[in-house]
Amino acid sequence: MRKAVLTGVLLSLAGCGQGDSLERISGPTMGSSYTVQYVRTPWGPAPEQVRREVERILEGIDKRFSTYRSDSLTEAFNRLPANSCQPMPADVLELVRVGEQLAQQSDGAFDLTVEPLLDLWGFGPQSRSEKVPDAQALAATRQRVGHGHLRIVGEQLCKDAPVEVDFNSIAAGHAVDLLVERLKALGVADLLVEATGELKAIGRKPDGSHWNVALELPRDDRQIAQQVLAVDGFGVSTSGDYRNYFEENGQRYSHTFDARLGKPVKHDLAAVTVFDRSTLMADGYSTLLFILGPERGWEFALQHEIAAVFVTRVADGFVSRSTPAFAQVNKQ
Secondary structure (H helix, E strand, O other), X not given: OOOOOOEOOXXXXXXXXXXXXXXXXXXXXXXXXXXXXXXXXXXXXXXXXXXXXXXXXXXXXXXXXXXXXXXXXXXXXXXXXXXXXXXXXXXXXXXXXXXXXXXXXXXXXXXXXXXXXXXXXXXXXXXXXXXXXXXXXXXXXXXXXXXXXXXXXXXXXXXXXXXXXXXXXXXXXXXXXXXXXXXXXXXOOOEEEEEOOEEEEEOEOOOOOEEEEEEEOOOOOOOOXXXXXEEOOEEEEEEEOOOOEEEEOOEEEEOOEEOOOOEEOOOOEEEEEEEEOXXXXXXXXXXXXXXXXXXXXXXXXXXXXXXXXXXXXXXXXXXXXXXXXXXXXXXX
C-alpha cells in the first residue's frame, strides 16, 4: 500500500516572486525531497529560521515513522515479537487511529500492517528483488498482516501477532500538516509546502494570485500537465501505479496492495488525486480510493463527499472525471 513516488506528479507552478519577497527552500526527506515556498514579510521569520524549523520537523518525522532506518521508533516496534507493547509519541498513535479508521471504512483493503507483503513482493525496505511470490510464501506472509492485531493501550502501541506497520501511506501528509502549522505559528501566512509529492497551499503569491498546482497525466515516459488548479487551504495527494511497479510475464504489478488479498491491486485506475483541508486525510484517502479502484473508489468518494479526480486507462489513452465535491477546490 506504499504511496507512489509523487515528486513530479504534483508540480508546483509558483510563478515569479517580486524581489526577495518570495522565499524557497528545499532538500531531501523521507527518501525523496521537500520544497517550501512562502511570502516573506518584514515582520516574518528569517529564511534561516524557517529552514531550521522545517528540517527539525522532518528529521523528527523520519525518526518516528521511517521503515528505512533501523533506529526509528517504527522499526523498533516492527522488531518486537507478538504480545508486545512500546511507548509511542502522540502523533504516532494518532496515525494508527487514522489507519484504523481507513481500514474500517474500506473493509480492510487499506491496512497499515502490509510491510511484510511489501518486502515479499519486492517493494519494501527488506526486499531482495521484485518478483511474484509463490503461493506458499504468500500464505505464510499473510499470517503476519492485519490491522486487527494492533491496539492502543494508554500511550503504548501493542500487537498480539508479529505484525509490522508501515506509515508511508499517510506519514508525508502528516508531515506537511505539521510544517504548515509551524510556519503559520511563526507568522507565515502565505505558503506552499510539499513533501514527497504531498502538498498544501494557503493564501497567495506576492503578486496576489493563488498558488497553482498542476495535475500530471499518469504516464511513465514523460511528464505532461493534465490540469492546472488554483488552490487555497487544501492538502493535495495523488496515488497511482505508473511510477513504482514491475512487470513479469507481461503482467504489471503495482506497489499498492489490497491487504485482504495480499496482492497488488489490479484494475484500470491509473491515478487518483484527493483534495482535503487535512493533508493527512488527503494522503490516506488517495491511497484508499486507488486500492478500491475506479468503480468502488468512485462510489466511496461520492458517499463520503471526497473532492477527488480519477484518471482511468482506456483503449486509446486516459479518461478523467471529478467528484461533485471537487468543484469547491479550484479558485480560478
